[in-house]
Amino acid sequence: MQLTPEELISEFHDAVMELYFARKRIALLEAENAELKERLAVAGGDAEDA
Numbered sequence: 001m002q003l004t005p006e007e008l009i010s011e012f013h014d015a016v017m018e019l020y021f022a023r024k025r026i027a028l029l030e031a032e033n034a035e036l037k038e039r040l041a042v043a044g045g046d047a048e049d050a
Helices: 005-049
Strands: none
Touching: none
């Protein structure tokens, strides 16, 4: 399949936008993961105190 230059640019733009939103989602998931790890560590510390 051969794409025109305009189609190639459009495909490239779409891929860049997908990557942008994927990176934003990854950053949110990493922050959520860090928060959950912290809560788990605190809960684990509370269990040791009991």
